[in-house]
Amino acid sequence: MIFSIVVQAPPVQTQGAETALRFARAVLAAGHSIHRIFFYRDGVHNGSALTCTPQDEFNIPQQWQELAQQHKLDLVVCIAAAVRRGVINEQEAVRYKQDQWNLRDSFELSGLGQLVEACIQSDRVVTFGARS
Amino acid sequence: MSTEGILVMTRSAPYGSSAARDALDVALTCSVFEQPVTLLFLDDGVFQLLKGQSPSVIGQKNLNAVQQSLPLYDIKRLCVSTSSLEQRGLRQDELILPVELVDDAALPALLAQHRHVLSI
Numbered sequence: 001m002i003f004s005i006v007v008q009a010p011p012v013q014t015q016g017a018e019t020a021l022r023f024a025r026a027v028l029a030a031g032h033s034i035h036r037i038f039f040y041r042d043g044v045h046n047g048s049a050l051t052c053t054p055q056d057e058f059n060i061p062q063q064w065q066e067l068a069q070q071h072k073l074d075l076v077v078c079i080a081a082a083v084r085r086g087v088i089n090e091q092e093a094v095r096y097k098q099d100q101w102n103l104r105d106s107f108e109l110s111g112l113g114q115l116v117e118a119c120i121q122s123d124r125v126v127t128f129g130a131r132s
Numbered sequence: 133m134s135t136e137g138i139l140v141m142t143r144s145a146p147y148g149s150s151a152a153r154d155a156l157d158v159a160l161t162c163s164v165f166e167q168p169v170t171l172l173f174l175d176d177g178v179f180q181l182l183k184g185q186s187p188s189v190i191g192q193k194n195l196n197a198v199q200q201s202l203p204l205y206d207i208k209r210l211c212v213s214t215s216s217l218e219q220r221g222l223r224q225d226e227l228i229l230p231v232e233l234v235d236d237a238a239l240p241a242l243l244a245q246h247r248h249v250l251s252i
Contacts, residue, residue, distance in 0.1 A: 006250065041154055041252075080157070112161040119138055119248045120167065130251040131143055131151070 003027050004036045004118035007043040009129025011060035016129030017046050017070040021063055023126065027070055036074045036118040037064070039107075043129060044082040047075070049104035061104055079109040137168030139246035146174040146252050152180045155252040163177050163205040170209040170246065171202075172234070178216045181227040196228050203229075211242060 005024055009016025021036075024089060027034055039046050046061050053059040068075050083092055086102075089109055093101040119125050140159045144151035155171070162169035173181060187198050202210070212231040216225070224233065234242055243249055 008252070013221075041150065081154075112158060113165055115158065115167040115250075116138070116162050116167055119162075120165075122248075125248045125250065127251050130187070 001032045001123045002121065003032055003034050004038065004122040004125045005034065006041045006125060006127040007037060007046060007119075007129060008041040008127065010042040010045040011048075011051060014129060017043065017060050018058060020128035021067065022062060023128070024067060024073075034071070034073055035122045036076055036114065037068075038115045038118055039075070039077045039082075040112075040115065041078075041081055041129075042085070044077050044085055046086045047077040047087050047104055047107040048102050050102050061099065065104055065106040072107075074111045075107045076114045077094065077103070077107050077113070079111055082109055133246060135247045137170065137241060137246050138162050139170045139249045141172045141174060141249060141251045142177040142180065143173075143175040143251075144180075146180040146182075146185065146195050147187050147190065151252055152177070152195055153193075153198075156195070158250060158252060159202070159207055160198075160205055163207050169207055169226055170211060170242075171207065172211045172213075172242065173216070173231075174213045175216050176220075178212055178220060180230065181210075181212065181231065182222070183226060183228045184216060199228055213238075213239070 005020055007017055007020045011017045046064055048061055051059055051061045088101045089103040090101050140155050142155035146152045159169050159171050185194055187194055210229055211234045212232045214233045214235045
């Protein structure tokens with residue numbers, strides 16, 4: 001079965017993002033495929049390259065990146081939600097005249113159309129971290 | 133049962149968080165991509181549809197303006213939980229757009245009619 005996952009939870013303050021990560025691993029371990037993981041609302045903070053986590057805690061953004069590299073996953077961060085929250089790549093930094101950018105490798109910025117396309121392509125779409 | 137389209141479920145009051153606006157953005161994008169879309173207003177989400185909002189005093193954009201454009205985007209199916217309205221002392225004629233009232237017993241069938249449910 002083809003899954004897509006929507007992450008609206010930020011990486012640290014609530015458990016939603018970590019649960020989504022565990023769910024993604026379980027989906028893959030069960031032999032299913034993941035068409036896309038779409039980060040929306042405060043979930044865009046999962047795409048930050050600058051998260052610094054104590055050694056005995058999970059660095060969730062880094063774990064997304066590792067999972068994406070292992071399984072060639074498509075990690076898409078909603079561009080409208082991200083630029084509002086200061087999660088930007090070099091291209092957006094130029095557009096908005098910022099000196100820095102922080103989007104983590106393996107993540108890309110794109111529009112909400114990627115969420116709708118994921119719905120069209122996937123048998124199941126599972127959302128984590130709604131209602132916050 | 134045949135299922136098609138996307139149901140966007142929204143359960144938050146209009147201005148305490150970005151949820152209402154974020155749900156509308158998803159619904160409008162579904163429409164742009166020609167996916168049949170239904171909006172379901174549950175719990176405090178029913179407050180989103182109240183007429184006569186004036187959020188400019190708290191620096192927010194009025195949701196009513198976007199809501200009134202929904203029929204233009206071919207988003208015609210707006211479902212509202214009857215019990216959520218009643219619990220909040222609201223009546224259907226206080227809402228900005230024509231809606232389809234759904235009682236609690238009918239909610240599972242409404243969800244099952246759609247291929248995907250997006251909760252925001």
